[in-house]
Amino acid sequence: MLKPSTYRQVIMFLSYATLALVVIGSILVYLDLVLGLRITNILVTEKEIIEEDLGEEVVKAGNIILLPLPRLKGNMSLEESIAYRRSIREYLDKPLTLNQLSQLLWAAQGLTELKWGFRASPSAGATYPLEIYVVVAENGVEGLEPGIYHYDPYTHTIRLTRKGDFVDELYEACLRQPWVKEAPVNIVIVAEYERTTRVYGERGIRYVHIEVGHVGQNIYLEATALGLGTVAIGAFYDNQVREILGLPPNYHPLYVMPVGVPVKPYRISEQELWKAITENREKLNIKP
Numbered sequence: 001m002l003k004p005s006t007y008r009q010v011i012m013f014l015s016y017a018t019l020a021l022v023v024i025g026s027i028l029v030y031l032d033l034v035l036g037l038r039i040t041n042i043l044v045t046e047k048e049i050i051e052e053d054l055g056e057e058v059v060k061a062g063n064i065i066l067l068p069l070p071r072l073k074g075n076m077s078l079e080e081s082i083a084y085r086r087s088i089r090e091y092l093d094k095p096l097t098l099n100q101l102s103q104l105l106w107a108a109q110g111l112t113e114l115k116w117g118f119r120a121s122p123s124a125g126a127t128y129p130l131e132i133y134v135v136v137a138e139n140g141v142e143g144l145e146p147g148i149y150h151y152d153p154y155t156h157t158i159r160l161t162r163k164g165d166f167v168d169e170l171y172e173a174c175l176r177q178p179w180v181k182e183a184p185v186n187i188v189i190v191a192e193y194e195r196t197t198r199v200y201g202e203r204g205i206r207y208v209h210i211e212v213g214h215v216g217q218n219i220y221l222e223a224t225a226l227g228l229g230t231v232a233i234g235a236f237y238d239n240q241v242r243e244i245l246g247l248p249p250n251y252h253p254l255y256v257m258p259v260g261v262p263v264k265p266y267r268i269s270e271q272e273l274w275k276a277i278t279e280n281r282e283k284l285n286i287k288p
């Protein structure tokens with residue numbers, strides 16, 4: 001049997017403990033609901049924060065999407081990406097992730113130098129005549145509504161310029177090439193020639209056409225490195241594509257590049273390449 005004084009002490013202890021829990025609980029609720037601080041988030045380790053950064057949450061500022069920040073490490077060497085690059089025209093019915101879209105756009109035109117604002121693809125006199133648009137189909141990119149988006153390299157954001165699924169219209173504009181309709185995403189590279197011809201005159205036209213090749217190749221190689229597939233399309237009605245994208249008359253679409261998860265990725269081994277090259281040398285009797 002407890003003495004009355006001990007009994008009183010136990011009751012007092014329990015009362016203080018309950019009061020302390022209520023106070024701590026109230027502070028947590030205040031931090032969470034009023035200040036928006038998740039105590040569980042504060043307690044996660046640095047590793048978990050890094051992993052969280054790679055998450056797929058879509059961060060928006062009005063109609064602007066803040067793309068996940070570009071990553072400089074991937075799963076494939078440059079040489080493998082060159083060897084495995086193929087024009088891919090059959091895609092699975094699978095959306096792209098926002099991380100994949102972010103990497104593709106960064107590889108196309110993203111920022112790679114900070115003093116002058118130079119970009120991933122070379123440009124004559126750094127005049128940067130090319131703009132990148134993305135036609136996102138319904139369920140084309142995880143977390144993105146269908147529509148036309150315009151890429152801004154300096155903030156690494158895309159802005160929704162037209163809402164809706166325009167893939168059928170783009171398919172018609174591209175002479176009904178089925179891969180346009182089947183791809184979850186079509187990247188469109190557009191030129192404003194004046195930015196370059198203003199500096200180089202007529203020769204600037206040549207430079208713009210060379211540049212679109214650089215950008216197209218970067219998209220091809222980045223897609224391959226990400227386990228995706230694409231094809232450069234040059235056959236389309238300029239006016240129809242311009243209309244779909246809502247572009248002014250001095251903006252000229254040069255490439256449409258459908259991107260998706262390949263039904264069958266292309267692969268070739270070093271041994272296969274070496275064998276073919278050696279046989280070609282033998283056929284032509286080229287010996288050391």
Ligand SMILES: Cc1cc2nc3c(=O)[nH]c(=O)nc-3n(C[C@H](O)[C@H](O)[C@H](O)COP(=O)(O)O)c2cc1C
Pocket residue numbers: 085086087088089177231232233234235236
């Ligand atoms: C300027 C240009 C325009 C092209 N236009 C189309 C096109 O309209 N439709 C298409 O399916 N492929 C098009 N291609 C892709 C070529 O057919 C492809 O690159 C070629 O068959 C070689 O295959 P590879 O890219 O796998 O090496 C085009 C390629 C280039 C460079």
